Each structure stands twice: as C-alpha cells, then as structure tokens.
Amino acid sequence: MRRGDRMASAAQAAENFRFFGAPHLALITTDAEQRVYGAVDAGLYAATFLYAAESRGIAAIPQAALAMQSPFLREYFDIPADRKILMGISFGYSDEGHPANGYRTSRASVGDVVRFVDG
Secondary structure (H helix, E strand, C coil): CCCCCHHHHHHHHHHHHHHHHCCEEEEEEEEHHHHHHHHHHHHHHHHHHHHHHHHCCCEEEEEHHHHHHHHHHHHHCCCCCCEEEEEEEEEECCCCCCHHHHCCCCCCCHHHHCCCCCC
C-alpha cells in the first residue's frame, strides 16, 4: 500500500469487518455500569488473551473498529443493552505467505515513551 493511497487504505480498513480472514472472533464486552474500570479490566483480559494465543501459535488481532458496529453486533449476537461492546479479537492460524504478515512498523524507544523518576 502506497502512502496516501486512499482506496488501498479504505480496502485495508474494510478487512476489519472480514476479521482479516480469521475464522474466529471473540467479542469483548463489559458491564456498562463499570464505566472506565470495566474497560481497564477488559483491556487486561484482551492483553492476556493475545499473549495466550501467541503462546499457542495462534495469530490474534485486537479490533476496536468492530465497536463501531455495536448496534448490528448487539442484535446479531443478542447482547443485552447493559453490556458495552469494546472490541473484537479475530484469531486463527496465520497465513505466513500473505504480504500483510511481513509488514512491520517502527517502534519508539523505551526512553521516548517512559519517564523514570528516582524516588
């Protein structure tokens, strides 16, 4: 995908709703009354899910974009109104030959994102 290629960008974004070709989806929800604390707990659960999948050789990708389709997901899966849909996690075995699986982004150094304070 070329930088600034809007059609390619839109096509890639649409893959969220095909679950990037993964055969499975876990929907992560929280009790709406828990507000931010429920979201934090769900985020910790999602991180653990991702680490566990990786440890078993299963590829997984968290997808906040799925929450944009909450009304559809709520109706399709009969999710009660008191549950807030936060994200999905698509998972399955990776197609190592797919070009997207070879793409890597650069990462900021620890010093750029963490401030250490001596006490």
